Amino acid sequence: MSYSTRVAPGELVVIDSGPLGAPLVREIHRRVLAAGAHPLVNITLEETQEALLREGSDAQLEFLSPARVEEIETADVRIVLEAEENTRTLFAADPSRQTVHKRARKVLGDRLFERSASGELRWLVTLFPTQAAAQDAGMSLVDYEDFVYRAGLLDREDPVREWRELAERLDRVAGWLDTKDELHVVAEGTDLRLRVGGRHWVASRGFENFPDGEVFTGPVETSVEGTVRCSFPAAYHGRIVEDAELRFEGGEVVAAEAARGRDFLEEMLALDEGARRMGEFAFGMNEAITEFTLNTLFDEKIGGTMHFALGKSYPETGGRNESALHWDLVCDLRAGSEVHADGELVYRDGRFLDGLF
């Protein structure tokens, strides 16, 4: 509360969570009150989403509730707690119906990003550990809770100070990357070139995601060339795509393969014009996250990884890609990788070389 969202008196704080997040919702509610602000809690159910995707007509899939539309416009702070009961609730949902639903909701995502970029709204996505998330991570709940708290540096003596220190380091990396134009990433199955000149690198320091720890930008839309192989499975809306391999030409995905979930991958790529383009490129730099847990919020921050998002870019990076999609795919760079910036080797096996910034 004091670090991530900095809630001020009189502000409207909208809090979304699944029912299992109740203990954390209550604690946040209490602190929002103590900060003199107005909490508005919305408990969302996985089953209604399942019912909508399974049984709704196109008109119903496209419907935006007045609550959602108004909250996006009036909230000062928006907090989303992931607290899933079953991460595969939407596994059997028809991807084409998801497409209809996602397209209609694009306007909400756009407004969120716009208001956030212009400083009118702060948002935060975080997670409350549940059995479902632990199971996806291949852990007991107890071990997973430890993992989550370590990832948030909450096991440290002074977490806020630790986050400030990490933020300073991320700022330096982002400032240095701002001076670069062409990036060339080489790893197993990956040989990717992209241009980032004129775009802005953002240090993601625990304000919008918690835990956090990455630097990201929006690459020049037409500049991405080559192949990339995503070594980690990518979970998205209850579906999983394994071992995705994408080939880019002129900034667009022209070929896509996957060991599992290829149909879903194709469906998402066909969502709209911008879904085939890279809206975000980023380096994960949270050294306290070392394990893959099949949850993007954590996986994309793993120290020594890179990720890119298909679809919409964040306006504050200067990225201009438009899409209803924003799907992060993560590649492990910790073993056998190199990144060159404007022809110079700057990153090897998951780390930036010493003495660069």
Place this chain on the structure above:
Amino acid sequence: MIDARVERLAELVVTYALELGEGQVVRIDGFDVAAPLAVALYRAALHAGAHPYTHLTLDGLHELLVKEGTDEQLAYVAPSQWREIEALDAQVTIWSETNTRSFGRLDERRHGALIAAQRKLSNRRWERIAAGELRWCGTLHPTNAHAQDADMSLRDYEEFFFGACHADTPDPAAYWRSLSATLQARAESLAAVRELRILGPDTDLRVGVAGRTWIAADGKYNLPDGEVFTSPVESETEGEIRFTFPAIFNGREVEDVRLRFEGGRVVAAEASRGEAYLRELLDLDEGARMVGEVAFGLNYEIDRFTRNILLDEKIGGTMHLALGAGFAQAGGANTSALHWDMICDLRAEGEILADGELVWKDGSFVAPLDVAVAGERG
């Protein structure tokens, strides 16, 4: 495992009570513990072609707000809430508590401030309902807290509750349509009555109802339902009444309430327990001492007192009076921040005369109706 009774209740709310149609926007309000009914309502609304969405919160948050919030926070209504009220075609409220006494120790004044802020929203809701722009239905999802208040196990309480809704039968809507005809006929038969006289133990009360409209509560606004009610002539309540069931307001109980009326106003009030609270509420405002509602409970599936007004006021064979606000649609003119239903058991003894003629004895109307009767005790 989905309880078929929950699905039938949801279907009943959507098709019978709200009559949801294509493209209508419906919000489902409640607590997270009501998720099974919320999901069933959501699905039933989808099947009706409507646009449902849930508006669920957690128990305990209001208590926290009353306990720790500033006056400004207590009075706050989010702008989105105002705009939603205008945008909705229908709304369902699911009452479903995890602890019915969680407001028991809170500061009354601060709790009152929260209720007053929320009343601004609900007043607008009732305006839109009265104008025919919005449909609303309130129902319940059984929890252990409600069962405990009823001195029952959850399993028994579920049986009791779904029975009262007739959701334990294959076609509850058919039952409610038939009961609706019965209640309408009962309401019409009372239309010409000028004065009711209620006689029972320590009770001899005259209530003027001339010119007022009797309304059949037939499952459109509440489920379960089953009563006929009106708002009496404000100045014409005279005599004494003793309420056999505890009178409950905001989770606080007042036992064995005895009231004496003169010229429509309570002039003496006693209770065996909670008398101070009774007096406090009577002094709430000008209208709190006047009767805003008189009604007959006619749901004979509800055969016991369970400390929940949704059910208690409909107990077959009882009648109830409400102190405070009357109903404009019944011709009532009394205004008050209070609307406190008090229930009088007339099942074992007690008679009601209408303009001097015996109309009610031993818990039911004496004259049969000329319609296919559902729900009346035969």
